Amino acid sequence: MLKLQNVTVIYPDKTKAIDNLSFTLNAGENVALLGDNGAGKTSLLLAIAGVLELAEGTIEIDDMQLSKKTLNEFRKRVGLVFQNPDDQLFMPFIYDDIAFGCRNFGMPEEQIEARVEETLSQLNISHLRNRSSLKLSCGEKRMAAIATVLAMNPSILMFDEPTAYLDQKARRLLVDTLKNLQHEKIIATHDIAFATEVCDRMVILKNGRVENSAAPNS
Numbered sequence: 001m002l003k004l005q006n007v008t009v010i011y012p013d014k015t016k017a018i019d020n021l022s023f024t025l026n027a028g029e030n031v032a033l034l035g036d037n038g039a040g041k042t043s044l045l046l047a048i049a050g051v052l053e054l055a056e057g058t059i060e061i062d063d064m065q066l067s068k069k070t071l072n073e074f075r076k077r078v079g080l081v082f083q084n085p086d087d088q089l090f091m092p093f094i095y096d097d098i099a100f101g102c103r104n105f106g107m108p109e110e111q112i113e114a115r116v117e118e119t120l121s122q123l124n125i126s127h128l129r130n131r132s133s134l135k136l137s138c139g140e141k142r143m144a145a146i147a148t149v150l151a152m153n154p155s156i157l158m159f160d161e162p163t164a165y166l167d168q169k170a171r172r173l174l175v176d177t178l179k180n181l182q183h184e185k186i187i188a189t190h191d192i193a194f195a196t197e198v199c200d201r202m203v204i205l206k207n208g209r210v211e212n213s214a215a216p217n218s
């Protein structure tokens with residue numbers, strides 16, 4: 001379970017992107033984060049991922065509160081798939097992109113190899129193992145970016161606009177892939193049809209606050 005209480009995020013230029021926001025992601029839940037451009041979706045995901053510091057409030061996963069001291073442990077529990085896969089893929093081969101996080105955590109190379117292979121096969125992208133992200137399609141890049149996060153075995157998966165630039169076939173593959181992943185998920189998107197298909201609940205943000213929260217089609 002993820003619990004945010006009275007979270008405020010302020011950028012260095014004083015923009016208040018998240019304003020006293022409280023939100024709970026229950027066990028097993030898939031939540032869509034909706035809202036206009038600038039509503040605060042990306043900022044919220046970055047705050048939960050421990051990338052943006054909180055001006056106020058608390059974020060907890062199960063019994064662990066996000067702080068400077070718990071940051072490394074916290075980051076193992078939440079994985080964020082960035083809006084732009086190019087921000088996540090920067091090694092010469094996809095294999096190394098996927099291994100990168102595990103290597104950072106100091107996992108033995110043998111274990112990393114098993115984890116990478118398992119992740120590649122889970123997402124049906126074993127054929128991309130020795131390719132460079134520079135030469136992949138948008139759909140392939142999206143899957144590879146998901147793999148880099150999945151390999152670290154987080155309990156919560158977060159996605160920022162995962163359907164952006166995908167054609168119908170890649171989008172369908174993404175829907176099926178996400179439905180098969182048993183993790184709790186938070187998905188920031190403008191794609192309502194996608195959100196309805198994949199998520200149990202919609203949370204609408206406006207000016208950094210929760211404006212509305214509802215089940216799809218309600």
Ligand SMILES: Nc1ncnc2c1ncn2[C@@H]1O[C@H](COP(=O)(O)OP(=O)(O)OP(=O)(O)O)[C@@H](O)[C@H]1O
Pocket residue numbers: 011012013015016017035036037038039040041042043044
């Ligand atoms: N690095 C930054 N520095 C200052 N302000 C920022 C920064 N990034 C975002 N903001 C501001 O924070 C607010 C929330 O932006 P955010 O990117 O979180 O919105 P969003 O809901 O993800 O929008 P979109 O749908 O366009 O992706 C906006 O007012 C934006 O201008």
Ligand SMILES: [Mg+2]
Pocket residue numbers: 041042043160
């Ligand atoms: Mg955004």
